[in-house]
Amino acid sequence: MDLRKKRHIAIDRAINELRSGRPIIINNKSENWIFYGIEHINDKFLSQITSKKSKSLNAFLTNKKMLDLSLDKISYNDQTRIPIQISDIKWLKSIHTRKINRSDIIKFKKIKLLKTPLFLNDMIDLAKNAKTIPCLIGCLINKKSINHSIMVFKSTEIKMQNKLISESTKMVSESTIPIKQDYNAKIKVFKSFIGGLEHVVLCLGKPNNNKTVNLRIQSACLTGEVFHSMKCDCGEQLNQSIEYLSKNGGGYIIHLEQEGRGIGLKNKIRAYNLQHKGMDTIDADRTMGFVGEERDFSIAVKILKDLGVKKVNIITNNQDKIKALKNSKISIAKKIATYTEVNKFNVNYFASRLIKMNYNIKLK
Structure with a gap:
């Protein structure tokens, strides 16, 4: 098996282990680390693991969560490592699903930040690709104490996840589907074989892929x-x-299939609950440790290239989509805006997207 194919399998399995709530072990050179996602943590299991070694537990938080917790500027890359006790886990869970208060900040200021191995950025990516809250609990373990039911991966096997996920996306089925606007519309299903997400292409009419093609890139939104x-x-x-x-x-x-700007359906509903309590849509995502825009449009680019599309009229208000297409050498002939009606339930949503995101909105 070639190295690239081996990495495909490792990333897919690691994502599914975290998504299912199981821990994974990462071998990094001579060290072995065990990781649990914060929302699936098992205190009893952690007690058994930590009793067999002298090293302390660690929590790994994203930079967006660190901004939420710290009033001062701190030095970190994508995530930060802090030492914790098992008794801190309940607090860590809670601060990812509610507004931070002064006591949280005071507690955090007393915590010493630790040097972090570089592969931990890839671990945070795994948590995000598993659509779980991107906070991990982990510690070094003795190789002899490893439970053989827990999957082990090398740190080199989990690099460049999003690039490999996009590359693994292929068409798996197609059919005709009569819709109100086109009785002969075509539907194609594309699957990302790493991670398992399925995406859909709806084709209306008979677009000539050698010419300019009308295009809408739509992210899944069950609620809307x-x-x-x-x-x-x-x-x-x-x-x-x-x-x-x-x-x-x-x-x-x-x-x-990028629900909630890429954070997944269950996290989107968590964000809804935070919005109901007064947060805007961006701050709600950041409270959970996300950046506010977690979508990866390289999957759409891969699909366009599979379809043979090189030039488009893009229907969007999102400048990030335009940038992603241009960076991938998909030519844009025209941008077509969509229009929306403002109501008392969405006015704050649009205001925060206008102010905090690379987004233009046409209002009716």
Whole structure:
């Protein structure tokens, strides 16, 4: 088996272990580290592990969470390592799902920051790709104490995850699907074989891939597209895009399984709960340790290249999508805006996206 294929399998398995709530072990040179995701932590198991060694437990938090906890500027890369006791785990869980208070900041200021191995950035990526809260509990363990039911990976096997996930994306099925705007529309399903997420391409009309093609890149939004939530404009954007394609020579809608701007459905609903308590959509994501925009549009680029599309009219208000396409040498002939209606449930959502994200919005 070539090294690249071996890494594909390792990353896929590591993601699924964390997603399922199981710990994993990372071998980094002569060291062995065991990691649990914060939302699936098992205190009894940790007590057994830590009783067999002298090293302390550590928590690994993202830089966005560190900003949430610290009033001062601190030096860190993508994540930071802090020493903890098992009794701290309940507190760590809680600060990822609620607003930080003064006592949290005082408690944090007393904690000494530790030097972090570089592969821990890849571990945070694994947690994000598993759609779990990106906070890990880990410690060094003696190789002799390793439970053989726990999967072991080399630190070199979990690098460049997002690039390999995109490359692993391939079409797995297709069919005709009659929709209101096109009785002969086509649907294609693409699967990312690393991580297992499935994405959909809806094709209206007969777009000529050798010419400019109309395109909408839509991220999944169960609440907006299916249940017509009034907190966002995702359903409106999808419907307007389908209408535009049907009246302007057809084209593609790439529907990415990137719920909640890439954080996953359960975390999105956690964010909804934080918003209900007064946070805006960006701060709610950052409270959980996310950056506010976790989507990876390289998957859409891979799909476009598989379709043979090189030049597009893009339907979007998101400048990050435009940048991702341009950086991947997909030419943009025209940008078409979508329009949204403001209501009392979404006005703060749009205000925070305008102010804090690379986003332009056309309001009705």
